[in-house]
Amino acid sequence: MIKAFIGFLAVFLSTATIAQTPQAGLYGVLTPTVVVGGGSPSASLNQLSTFLASQLAKNRDLKNVSDSRIAVASFVNINNLNETNQLGILLAENLMHEMHIRGFGVVDFKTRESLQINPAGDFVFSRDVGLLRKQYNIHYFLSGTYSRHADGAVINARLVQADTGLVIATAQGMLANRDLARILNDQSQPGGEKVVIERPVIPPVRPNTVNLRSQ
Secondary structure, three states, rough: OOOHHHHHHHHHHHHHHHHHHOOEOOOOOOOOOOOOOEEEEEEEHHHHHHHHHHHHHHHHOOHHHHHHHEEEEOEOOEEEEEOHHHHHHHHHHHHHHHHOOOOOOOEEEOOEEEEEEEEOEEEOOHHHHHHHHOOOOOOOOEEEEEEEEOOOEEEEEEEEOOOOOOOEEEEEEEHHHHHHHHOOOOOOOOOOHHHHHOOOOOOOOOOOOOOOOOO
């Protein structure tokens, strides 16, 4: 009787543990979506990028990530796929780092064919297509979309096979409005707000009239 009870208890505890474990997918554990925010804007953006990269790494359908050449592009407006902003550009920059430290082969397609040196500095990056390399060995694209909502922005990231468009991995997160506004306004200080100073303007003598004065 005691042995039967112990066996039942062991099965019950094992079942309870499995029920609390995140649902496992075909290629790994699927991490739920979280809302990022509450810290400084830069910290929240780093937290979001780390979370997205972790999801992509866990859910990927890739065996040898180091031999997989990935190009990371700007995240775009879900309502206009040719439009991006400060958030979309910064997400791409952060994810290049996050994917690299996870062992993925990241290709930076914004590097020039040669180093440009002038009195203003030394430059290796450019967005001028004429100055960039003509060919890249790219297997996958990493990018995504952002969509604005009343309480913030939902970020959807995806890793896509370059030649077929097949989705290899996906990730999703949400950035709270508080931090989103600061990122879009390029405000680095928590709580900082742009203040518009109004000064009285003396109206001209006559509209559209220029008064010439002799010296």
